[in-house]
Amino acid sequence: MLDFHKIATQCQHALVEQLVPFWLQYACDSPCGGYFDYLTPTGTPLDADKRTARQAEQVWAFAYLYTAIDAQSDWLDHALHGADFLAQYAHTARMACYTQLSRTGQPVAPQQGPLLNDPITSSRVASAYALVHVATADDQWAMLAKQTLQMALRYYQTEREAAALAPADEPQPLRYLAQPVALLRALLDARPLFDVADWKEATEPLLDEILNEFLDKRHDLLRDHVGVGGAFNNTPAGRRVSPGLTMETAALLIDVSTLLSNRKLTLQATNWCLRLCQWAWPEAAPGRGELSAEGNVPGLPRYLDWKGQPLTAPNATNRVAGDHVLALSALANGYWHTRHPEAPRWLRRIADYTFQHFPDTNGPAWHLALSAHHQPVTLLKTTADEGCYALVRGLADTWQHLDQCARLQPISAQRLTSNV
Numbered sequence: 001m002l003d004f005h006k007i008a009t010q011c012q013h014a015l016v017e018q019l020v021p022f023w024l025q026y027a028c029d030s031p032c033g034g035y036f037d038y039l040t041p042t043g044t045p046l047d048a049d050k051r052t053a054r055q056a057e058q059v060w061a062f063a064y065l066y067t068a069i070d071a072q073s074d075w076l077d078h079a080l081h082g083a084d085f086l087a088q089y090a091h092t093a094r095m096a097c098y099t100q101l102s103r104t105g106q107p108v109a110p111q112q113g114p115l116l117n118d119p120i121t122s123s124r125v126a127s128a129y130a131l132v133h134v135a136t137a138d139d140q141w142a143m144l145a146k147q148t149l150q151m152a153l154r155y156y157q158t159e160r161e162a163a164a165l166a167p168a169d170e171p172q173p174l175r176y177l178a179q180p181v182a183l184l185r186a187l188l189d190a191r192p193l194f195d196v197a198d199w200k201e202a203t204e205p206l207l208d209e210i211l212n213e214f215l216d217k218r219h220d221l222l223r224d225h226v227g228v229g230g231a232f233n234n235t236p237a238g239r240r241v242s243p244g245l246t247m248e249t250a251a252l253l254i255d256v257s258t259l260l261s262n263r264k265l266t267l268q269a270t271n272w273c274l275r276l277c278q279w280a281w282p283e284a285a286p287g288r289g290e291l292s293a294e295g296n297v298p299g300l301p302r303y304l305d306w307k308g309q310p311l312t313a314p315n316a317t318n319r320v321a322g323d324h325v326l327a328l329s330a331l332a333n334g335y336w337h338t339r340h341p342e343a344p345r346w347l348r349r350i351a352d353y354t355f356q357h358f359p360d361t362n363g364p365a366w367h368l369a370l371s372a373h374h375q376p377v378t379l380l381k382t383t384a385d386e387g388c389y390a391l392v393r394g395l396a397d398t399w400q401h402l403d404q405c406a407r408l409q410p411i412s413a414q415r416l417t418s419n420v
Contacts, residue, residue, distance in 0.1 A: 002344035005406040011399035022365040034085035037384040041363045056124035057389035063131035095147045097122045122152035123182035130190040174225040236312040243300045244323030251330040270334030317372040321358040325394025332401035
């Protein structure tokens with residue numbers, strides 16, 4: 001029997017003792033506002049532009065810690081430091097969000113992606129404001145959350161409709177699963193700000209898109225990128241499956257399906273997690289076919305090619321800390337709601353790997369990512385691509401779900417070492 005209390009305690013210790021103190025001490029850019037996107041192992045910041053989404057994610061993370069874990073004033077102060085920076089600099093007059101800002105808050109054109117109206121950026125900002133409103137009960141944050149989210153939803157739906165009406169002989173951009181997932185997450189975070197009917201009306205198109213366009217029903221897996229209407233695109237991007245993104249999506253859909261009393265979707269999302277673990281973990285299925293990762297090294301690789309083609313992304317076989325804790329969160333969430341008998345086996349396997357390899361034994365915080373041979377791929381403790389969001393969400397949610405499971409577990413069983 002799995003010792004739920006042990007893993008919950010590991011998550012608590014990692015979050016409260018190893019990760020949060022590092023960000024509290026070093027992340028704030030006191031002269032200019034917001035947070036540094038790049039921090040070395042000693043907490044030294046690298047002067048660089050600021051991704052608006054990463055700023056918002058840190059606001060969300062510390063507001064979430066304040067509201068869901070412990071109402072520590074320094075956690076709220078940390079969140080407000082970033083929220084004030086976003087409110088002052090992140091928006092146009094019409095509440096669209098800039099994707100990237102200079103250190104002092106001026107809009108900067110990113111090397112990739114749009115300057116404005118990126119759905120993930122706008123969603124993260126709206127989520128951050130919504131959580132700050134929960135923490136402070138200050139209505140200005142509720143107003144900012146609603147305005148930002150409504151603007152993002154309108155633009156996203158307009159772009160979808162335009163793409164659907166475009167002539168078939170014109171190049172069609174691929175749609176990215178992370179976008180409707182981010183919007184749906186923001187709607188969930190901002191749910192108290194909408195009446196029930198309006199919230200469901202905004203939620204339904206995003207659920208439909210995820211379940212009927214990004215979900216490959218034949219293989220029961222979520223694809224990262226699809227064409228218009230869910231069309232398959234036989235390119236590296238079109239064949240790509242991201243374990244971390246699948247886990248994030250599954251955990252979100254379990255939360256949404258719980259609100260909608262849709263047990264079928266809860267079980268379906270839990271099964272995605274378990275099936276993907278079986279595919280993605282090299283030791284679990286040696287010699288498997290079309291979804292195999294390269295090598296036979298444990299851990300969840302960053303990407304898989306579901307047609308078994310060579311992976312083209314240079315970091316495809318990396319093991320990312322955020323992906324693993326999101327997997328723990330999704331599996332713990334799924335087990336709490338379904339009691340699926342396979343979930344404890346994978347919870348233990350992923351937890352053992354995560355807490356063995358990602359904590360930095362020579363310094364504070366964690367390694368963000370490891371190579372397939374378990375070597376750190378960067379010495380930085382936070383970057384513009386990997387911030388604190390996945391680690392805080394994954395560890396905090398796993399801790400809370402498994403703590404609930406442990407309360408239902410006989411005391412004698414909690415002391416057993418799992419053999420599954």
